[in-house]
Amino acid sequence: MKLNELTIAQALEGLKKKQFSSVELTKACIAQIKKHNREINAFITVCEEGALEQAKKTDNLASKGDAFRGKIPLLGIPIALKDLFSTKGIKTTAGSKVLENYMPPYDATVVEKLKAAGAVIIGKTNLDAWGHGSSGENSDFGPTKNPWNKAYVPGGSSSGSAAAVATDMCLGATGTDTGGSIRTPASFCNVVGLKPTYGRVSRYGIIAMASSLDSIGHLTKTVEDAALLLNVTAGNDSHDATTPIKEVTDYTKKIKDGIKGIKIGLPKEYNVKAKIDSSDIKIFQDLGAEIIDISLPHTEYAVACYYIIQPAEVSSNLARYDGIRYGSERQNFGEEAKRRIMLGTYTLSAGYYDAYYKKAMQVRTLIREDFIKAYKKVDVILAPVSPTAPWQLGTKADDPLKMYLSDIYTVTANLAGIPSLAVPCGFSKEGLPIGMQILGPQFSEETLFKIGYFYQETTGWHKQKPVMRVKKENG
């Protein structure tokens, strides 16, 4: 096994035992990026020099003994960042030509925390520009390809992060999820994706898409790794007024405690039984969980509600890119950004606000209440991530509505502000990955990890890796 193929937990163990150094680990990742990024297009920026320098520093720290490790929990681990995360001195493009040459003068809180935890920033990953997209095709730096079949989409908008983790270009990668942008690519690329509770992880320094929906999470090879990363990123931030002062527990602590007695709800509106294998449901029952049929009656309005609130906030958040300060005119916005700016500006305009935005906010309350009611009966809810398996590049690109409808099972968690963990659950007949999500009440991440972990350990879907072949450059 190559070093870059390790999980975070395995790599930490190896580093601790001095089986290898962070420099070696980082070099293995960079070698993998160099080998495959041309085809996959997972990275917009690779920080080879900076990463190696950082790795060297962490190796020096590590040589000072194990005492350090408790305080520096990710010491030496190469992590990739979605290119929405502001990084001091590393260009941050948001996947858009508008910010093609933007160099932030500060680090996002999450980036600061990851650095303080000893993580090595290996590069900035590709995405649908500004986070606008479900397929990864909307990047101004070219689409990311699905590592399982390069003719297919990897899912978006955290497309590069998912593809990079799936192809072992890094050990974990950050993402943002406004309507499914972590969970969809995770499920399309056969990796684990966590969308935490709204406000659990600081948004400070992460280029905003829709501020009331943006949730900051990550994509990893295993559920345990997801818990390890959340241990570092979660918590109140004095720079983000929407992060409550709420204790961060060690999310790995109870991960192996089992799921006996846990009540799992299957919402009829999510078509769960058609989308998720009955054998999967039986696995949970075999592990001692109770399966209960439930209803989330306002689900059918979720996409409509989401596509009013989200563009409204987008139109306001993108106003600052006014052509004066970032050196790029507004006509450089891509089609999708322009579409959302127009939609949002329209729905917020005088005379339309009540009919659209205000109405949507009322529907949002109903959707949130659906979940609150459901969680009185069940501990978690099981649902598919995407209504379909990954599709071929280009097949939905010209039909925004079709594209929007692919978010049908993911937007509800964002509207309700609840956490959701996406885990691999098998493959389509074309051999493309499928994921399912476990949704819990606010701040129930610990429970989600527990369930995800047991499912993962039982099925082992996450261990399947895409076969990567390198095209010979000279035939």
Added chain:
Amino acid sequence: MDGEIMKQKYEPVIGLEVHVELNTKSKMFCSCKAEYFGKKPNTQTCPVCLGLPGALPVPNRTAIEWCIKIGMALNCDIPLESKFDRKNYFYPDLPKGYQISQYDQPFAMNGSIEIRNRQKAIRIRRVHMEEDTAKLVHEFGNQNAKIKDQKYTLIDFNRSGVPLVEIVTEPDFDNAQDVKEYLQKIQQIVRYLDVSEADMEKGMMRLEPNISLHVTRNTTHGKNNVSPVTSHLLPSYKVEVKNINSFKYVEKAINFEIDRQAKILDEGKTPVQETRGWDEKKQITVSQRSKEEAHDYRYFPEPDIPPFEWTDKKLLELRGQLPELPSKKLERFIKEYNLSSYDAEILTREIQTADYFEEAITVSKDRNVTPKQLANYIINRKPDLEKTLPVQLVQNIIAASKTATVDEKHLEKVVQDVIIENTKAVEDYKKGNEKVMMFLIGQVIRKLKEKVDVNIIKSEIERNLK
């Protein structure tokens, strides 16, 4: 036009928006220093007040509490629920493309404030919190070849994000003088609260009146063919005037605008609804923006800041922190210290003077110096209160009166005698011949056995002539 005729034909309808910059330590949504006056441009900035990608606002608690205190001082209701909203518009001084302000749930609403010469109090519609914009500095010509002999504009972000409280009145004013008095009151109150210096010349207090003229019903000037309106209806247009940057020009700008509109109405036309700017050099208002270009601000709740919920306990605590306000203090000074309203008004104009006066009273107890003496001394002699300790002041008064301990009753009797004996001189004085005062003082001195401070005699005569 002739002011009197104008008054008969038209009644000005004036509402005010007053912006007050708070003197908190830090800005509204970040920890940059809020005090920017005279600072080197763009030295007090951060990702938040520069509106950089990813930056988020975190509200300044102190600023919000001060805003609520202003609301309380203006007799407003303080709703238990409040929130921030985004006001979306483009302008180079607004780095985020929106201003964080308050739309439908301001921190304070439905207040009122009394001003002299008015039967009805001025109604306060709302008091809300927002952030200041950056400052545009317009320049001309430069060494730089690119902008040589050209106009250009620089942006100073030191002001971006400074806490700003907006106080909006109902259209309850009908003349410029009252507006000026209202402004002075607002200035006095925020200074009493110690939340702003409210210096207009430094831009810490800004006035935006909206002005229109209401055609009174019984106009006899038929040639103008202006259709009469019923008195409770507001005019169909209003003109907002910006850039009044000095107390000096408040009345001038408003009166200019009233005259301008009256002339248009005289021609049988309706003034255009627009925003005009006061041109200090030319002493006129000039059109800046017409109704057609009016903004649709696309307000919506600020998602980056959770809404606020106050408890009665918290509001009570804030109310408890309010100082005695000018009007209350004035009333008390008259009652408690037996001062004329004129004296009390001068002493309470600034809280520092009032506090000084009361400190002096405390130290003068058992020393045979009356509040009235203290008041006279402070008002007439105008000692430098910053350099004179109250104890010192009291000592000075005692020293001055050692040669002239006044039997106040005796003095009063002598003054009254002199007034009765010199009816002609008194009449002349009342007609405005102030020179006669010296004659009256001389008469009093002649009748008094002891030597008395001329100022004390003078004020005693004045008091008796009121």
